[in-house]
Amino acid sequence: MQTTTSSGLAPRRQPEARLIELLSSDLPRRSARSGRGPDRLGGPDAIVAEGLGKRYPNGIEAVRGISLRVGTGEIYGVLGPNGAGKSTTIGILGTLVRPTSGRAAVAGFDVVAAPKDVRRNIGFAMQEVGLDELATGRELLVLQGRLHGLSRREAARRADLLLELVGLESEANERIAGYSGGMKRRVDLASALIHLPPILFLDEPTEGLDPRARTAIWETLERLNAVLDATVLLTTHYMAEAERLCARIGIIDRGLIVAEGTPAELKGAVGGPNATLEDVYLRVTGRGFAAEETLPAELTANNGREAA
Amino acid sequence: MKSTWPTWLLTKRTLVQFPRNPMVLGFSVPPVLIMFLVFGALFASVRHLPGFPTDNYYEYLAPAAVLMTTIPGIANSAVALATDFQNRYLYKLLTTPASVGSIMLGRLLADGARLFIQGGAVLLLALALGAQIATGFAGALLMLLIGTLFAIVTFGVLTANLALKTKDPAAVQAVFPMAFLLIFLSTAYQTTDQIESGVLRAIIDANPTEYVLRAMRGLMLTGYDWTAIGVAFLVILGLGLLGLPFTIRNYRSVYR
Numbered sequence: 001m002q003t004t005t006s007s008g009l010a011p012r013r014q015p016e017a018r019l020i021e022l023l024s025s026d027l028p029r030r031s032a033r034s035g036r037g038p039d040r041l042g043g044p045d046a047i048v049a050e051g052l053g054k055r056y057p058n059g060i061e062a063v064r065g066i067s068l069r070v071g072t073g074e075i076y077g078v079l080g081p082n083g084a085g086k087s088t089t090i091g092i093l094g095t096l097v098r099p100t101s102g103r104a105a106v107a108g109f110d111v112v113a114a115p116k117d118v119r120r121n122i123g124f125a126m127q128e129v130g131l132d133e134l135a136t137g138r139e140l141l142v143l144q145g146r147l148h149g150l151s152r153r154e155a156a157r158r159a160d161l162l163l164e165l166v167g168l169e170s171e172a173n174e175r176i177a178g179y180s181g182g183m184k185r186r187v188d189l190a191s192a193l194i195h196l197p198p199i200l201f202l203d204e205p206t207e208g209l210d211p212r213a214r215t216a217i218w219e220t221l222e223r224l225n226a227v228l229d230a231t232v233l234l235t236t237h238y239m240a241e242a243e244r245l246c247a248r249i250g251i252i253d254r255g256l257i258v259a260e261g262t263p264a265e266l267k268g269a270v271g272g273p274n275a276t277l278e279d280v281y282l283r284v285t286g287r288g289f290a291a292e293e294t295l296p297a298e299l300t301a302n303n304g305r306e307a308a
Numbered sequence: 309m310k311s312t313w314p315t316w317l318l319t320k321r322t323l324v325q326f327p328r329n330p331m332v333l334g335f336s337v338p339p340v341l342i343m344f345l346v347f348g349a350l351f352a353s354v355r356h357l358p359g360f361p362t363d364n365y366y367e368y369l370a371p372a373a374v375l376m377t378t379i380p381g382i383a384n385s386a387v388a389l390a391t392d393f394q395n396r397y398l399y400k401l402l403t404t405p406a407s408v409g410s411i412m413l414g415r416l417l418a419d420g421a422r423l424f425i426q427g428g429a430v431l432l433l434a435l436a437l438g439a440q441i442a443t444g445f446a447g448a449l450l451m452l453l454i455g456t457l458f459a460i461v462t463f464g465v466l467t468a469n470l471a472l473k474t475k476d477p478a479a480v481q482a483v484f485p486m487a488f489l490l491i492f493l494s495t496a497y498q499t500t501d502q503i504e505s506g507v508l509r510a511i512i513d514a515n516p517t518e519y520v521l522r523a524m525r526g527l528m529l530t531g532y533d534w535t536a537i538g539v540a541f542l543v544i545l546g547l548g549l550l551g552l553p554f555t556i557r558n559y560r561s562v563y564r
Contacts, residue, residue: 094403095402095403095563096399096402096403096563097563098563116407119403119404122403124400124403126396126399126400128396129396130396130397130398130399130400131396131397131400132392132395132397134325134329135321135325139324143317144400144404146317147314147317147401147404147405147406148404148405149405175328191400
């Protein structure tokens with residue numbers, strides 16, 4: 001039961017609490033509305049990639065055989081230098097980039113054969129925000145929700161809630177063109193959440209945000225993960241972000257996963273209790289593929305060894 | 309979700325946003341109206357030539373002025389599409405179940421609706437200048453429909469494909485002059501009888517715009533010529549089917 005304030009009014013509940021209430025309701029949110037059945041490649045894992053490769057028409061081989069599995073409800077982090085292949089990998093999994101080899105399934109659906117089914121089950125916040133600057137924040141979210149099949153009322157309700165959650169309720173009806181970079185990042189993330197997707201792809205979601213906004217995003221993701229059991233695959237350059245959020249981390253370099261494990265496992269592998277994730281990162285990526293030899297076999301990805 | 313639903317949502321998005329970009333409306337209507345007035349005055353004496361179908365040159369010119377509104381005007385769709393690429397909003401839309409086709413069509417239909425109304429403004433000006441529409445209000449609507457659909461399937465699809473291919477608004481704007489070629493190489497300003505060059509006549513006969521213009525002019529000057537109207541719709545359908553494979557191919561290029 002809610003308590004009342006001295007004014008007699010019920011205190012405004014935190015948006016997080018209302019989001020949890022929303023998520024706990026019986027809204028249809030996980031159904032893959034397709035006649036086709038899930039791809040068996042998917043199995044019980046939310047995200048499966050096997051030997052993914054991408055060679056762009058200009059000859060650049062951005063991804064050279066990445067295999068990974070992300071369990072339902074897991075937060076999986078992808079670290080790696082600029083140009084390592086992180087965005088291409090997440091782009092393939094999010095159906096925006098076509099792989100040239102290998103295959104992948106998201107929510108049980110093949111990303112090439114059933115991209116629409118994949119899209120119904122994912123939210124995607126890209127590295128560079130993708131916003132309609134003529135729209136208001138609220139309009140953007142409502143449209144995104146409607147395109148995902150929500151009713152007008154439901155889309156509006158969720159838009160208001162999410163805008164409050166990311167601290168943009170007072171700017172909800174202002175045009176996005178007038179938002180600051182951080183505000184754009186937050187509304188972009190909110191738009192990826194409007195349909196409460198079971199799987200989230202976040203490409204450097206807190207890049208350019210101030211520490212407070214970054215922490216707010218982290219807390220939101222943790223709640224979503226806890227309440228919705230949402231699977232999250234995120235790329236980041238922030239070690240603290242990876243360490244706080246991710247159950248497992250894959251480090252990509254030159255189109256390959258060169259190390260994979262829990263943060264503790266990765267740190268343990270480079271020696272000593274005082275090792276940091278940054279130590280692991282620098283050691284693995286700083287030495288190129290030879291670094292794999294210095295890591296225990298169970299932490300180096302098979303695909304990385306094959307390519308090396 | 310039916311594919312028409314995202315198309316409608318995206319059409320609505322564009323319609324709602326038109327007033328927020330007043331430059332599009334402000335700069336697209338007056339030049340055509342001015343051109344209509346200037347060309348009408350420049351070539352007014354043509355109406356005295358034997359065999360010219362009307363005494364009021366504005367009546368003759370009005371269908372061409374409608375096309376002058378709709379054909380270049382539809383390219384705004386492609387510019388907006390390319391802009392959505394540049395600000396990466398298009399990729400955000402592509403992560404939803406909406407298809408590239410819905411995104412493109414949503415934009416074209418919204419701009420088509422705008423141009424339908426803007427074409428109507430041209431006809432109102434013609435009426436104000438003493439012109440009459442032989443088929444009345446219904447014929448005017450049909451004339452605007454033909455002009456708008458033709459613009460969508462020709463220049464609209466061409467420039468939208470260019471936007472899909474180049475993702476660059478400047479590249480789309482570079483083909484704007486082609487719109488005027490489509491119109492100038494027709495009987496937009498004078499009848500075939502007055503054109504001496506056999507080559508030019510052959511070009512006019514090969515220009516699909518000419519067949520659409522004939523149907524529209526018939527509605528303006530004489531009445532419902534169902535043969536001409538049928539030919540115009542066949543031209544629209546044929547060009548639409550012709551553009552389809554290119555469009556499908558360019559859809560695919562959106563996914564990198």
